[in-house]
Amino acid sequence: MGFLALVISVLVVSMVWPRREVVKPEREKTGRFEAWLSGWAESASTLQFAVFFLGLLVLLGMLLAIPAWSKPLTYQADRVFPYTQSGEFTYSARVPEAIYGAQSLQTGQPAYLKLTQRINFTFEYQFASDSPHALTGSAGLAAEVSDINGWKRGLVLQAPKAFEGDTVVVEGTLDLNVFNGYLQDLEEQTGVTRPYYTLTVGPIVEVSGTLAGLPLDERYTPQLAFLIDSLQLQLAPQDPTELDADPLRPVQDAALESTAPAPNRLTILGVSLTVEAARWISGVALALGIFGLAFLAWGYRRMLQRDPLAAIQLRYGAQLVAMGPGAFEVGGATVELASLGDLARVAEKHGRLIFWVVQDGGYDFFVNTG
Numbered sequence: 001m002g003f004l005a006l007v008i009s010v011l012v013v014s015m016v017w018p019r020r021e022v023v024k025p026e027r028e029k030t031g032r033f034e035a036w037l038s039g040w041a042e043s044a045s046t047l048q049f050a051v052f053f054l055g056l057l058v059l060l061g062m063l064l065a066i067p068a069w070s071k072p073l074t075y076q077a078d079r080v081f082p083y084t085q086s087g088e089f090t091y092s093a094r095v096p097e098a099i100y101g102a103q104s105l106q107t108g109q110p111a112y113l114k115l116t117q118r119i120n121f122t123f124e125y126q127f128a129s130d131s132p133h134a135l136t137g138s139a140g141l142a143a144e145v146s147d148i149n150g151w152k153r154g155l156v157l158q159a160p161k162a163f164e165g166d167t168v169v170v171e172g173t174l175d176l177n178v179f180n181g182y183l184q185d186l187e188e189q190t191g192v193t194r195p196y197y198t199l200t201v202g203p204i205v206e207v208s209g210t211l212a213g214l215p216l217d218e219r220y221t222p223q224l225a226f227l228i229d230s231l232q233l234q235l236a237p238q239d240p241t242e243l244d245a246d247p248l249r250p251v252q253d254a255a256l257e258s259t260a261p262a263p264n265r266l267t268i269l270g271v272s273l274t275v276e277a278a279r280w281i282s283g284v285a286l287a288l289g290i291f292g293l294a295f296l297a298w299g300y301r302r303m304l305q306r307d308p309l310a311a312i313q314l315r316y317g318a319q320l321v322a323m324g325p326g327a328f329e330v331g332g333a334t335v336e337l338a339s340l341g342d343l344a345r346v347a348e349k350h351g352r353l354i355f356w357v358v359q360d361g362g363y364d365f366f367v368n369t370g
Contacts, residue, residue, distance in 0.1 A: 050296065051293065051296065054288070054289045055289065057286070057289030057292070058289035058290060058293070060282075061281075061282045061284075061289060062286065064268070064278055064282035065282035065283075065286065067268075067278070068266065068282050071264050072264060073264060073276050073279075074261040074262060074264055075264050076260070076261065077260060077261070079260050080255050080257050081129065081131040081214065081258075082130075082131075082253065082254070082255040083128065083129035083133070083211060083216075083255065084252070084254075085125070085127055085128075085205075085252045085254070086125075086249065086251040086252070087125045087126060087249070087250060088123070088249050089107070089121070089123055089201070089247075089248045089249075090121075090123075090248075091105070091107055091119050091120060091122070091174075091201075092105050092107070092119070092120050093118060093119040093120065095111075096115055099115060105119065107248060108235065110233060110234035111176070112231065112232050113180065113231055113232060114231070116176075117176045118176070119174045119176065120171065120172075120173050120174075121171060121172055121173070121174055122169065122170070122171040123141060123169070123170050123203045124167070125139060125168045125169070125170070125203060125205050125220070126166060127166040127207065129211060131211055131212040132211075132213075133209060133210060133212070134209045134210055135164070135165065135166060135207050135208070135216070136162070136164045136207070136208060137163055137168075137206050137208060137209075138161060138162050138205075139160060139161060139163060139168045139170045139203055139204065139206075140160035140161065140203065141170040141171065141202070141203050141204070142155065142157055142201075142202065143155050143172075143174050143199065144199070144200050145197055145200075146197065146198050146199075146200070147186075147198075148194070153182045155174075155178065156172075157171075157172025157173065157201070158171060158172040160204065160206075168205070170203050179199060180228075183197060183228075195229060196228060196229040197227070197228050198225060198227060199225075199226045199227070199228045199233065200223040200226070201223065201224050202221055202222055202223035203220070203221065203222065204219075204221050205219070206218070206219050207220070214256045214258055216256060220252060222252070224247060224248065225247070235247070312356075319344065319348075319354050320353070320354050320355075320356055321353045321354065321355050321356070322355075323355050323357040324357070340365060343367055346367055347367045350367070350369050352368060352369060353367075354366070354367055355367070
């Protein structure tokens with residue numbers, strides 16, 4: 001009976017004793033890297049987070065690399081370079097002050113052929129564009145009288161002159177007697193009469209050069225229209241479809257178009273970035289992730305060669321409790337197991353911690369199941 005009581009008490013207070021580790025602790029001086037990695041090994045979650053973070057970098061790099069390398073760096077984008085040609089007509093003549101209230105005919109007023117026969121016309125040309133440009137050209141001034149049946153006669157008021165830059169001013173004198181003579185000859189020799197004819201005055205501007213690095217060749221010929229008969233010259237009624245346009249200040253908008261390589265873009269989670277930037281980011285992420293994991297693997301292997309305990313700490317983490325020499329005394333019956341894995345399963349089954357201590361040049365691991 002005494003022997004049976006002893007057996008029962010041994011089972012109650014028994015402690016599972018693992019197989020003795022024969023690997024001796026590393027006695028050589030540990031390098032800074034091994035010491036740093038060993039410190040991480042004591043906290044398995046820290047090292048696991050590092051591995052998770054580097055693996056996440058690799059995954060994100062691969063996910064970003066797929067669209068970044070499936071699209072070309074650039075595409076042919078349409079480029080539009082607008083420009084504007086404009087100007088202002090003015091005319092004047094000496095007239096009787098008693099009729100006009102002034103000694104000079106003002107722009108917009110009619111001219112009576114019995115009171116004045118010579119009218120001075122001026123046109124100020126302006127080229128404008130936000131794009132860089134360089135222009136040269138020529139500009140002249142001409143007048144033309146015409147009939148609705150297609151007949152017309154023209155007269156040069158100023159011969160073309162060369163200019164350079166964005167502006168030029170042309171001017172000339174219109175002799176109404178000359179055009180009135182054209183009309184009298186026409187009616188006398190043809191027998192066809194009209195209540196009025198159309199007389200136009202306008203510049204002939206030809207420009208050439210470059211706009212945003214593209215060649216530019218343009219001809220600009222706005223016209224100021226008048227109605228003329230044997231008694232007066234007056235501005236023609238404005239076209240009802242162009243009531244917003246000012247005949248005295250013509251404006252013509254145009255643009256040069258071309259295609260040029262432009263950076264392709266990706267939009268990821270609402271963030272827009274160029275394909276080139278996406279390739280760089282994915283490459284850096286992959287490089288950091290892959291080389292980081294390789295560096296940790298190399299360091300981990302090197303650490304295990306110097307400190308086998310680190311692998312155990314990484315695997316079992318918080319289950320391990322270090323004991324000082326002599327702080328733990330084995331009492332009662334002990335059972336030596338074949339592997340630390342078996343000891344860990346026993347500890348997990350009983351909800352116990354694994355104690356370890358350096359003893360006799362090796363590592364001893366204990367689980368108290370009593």
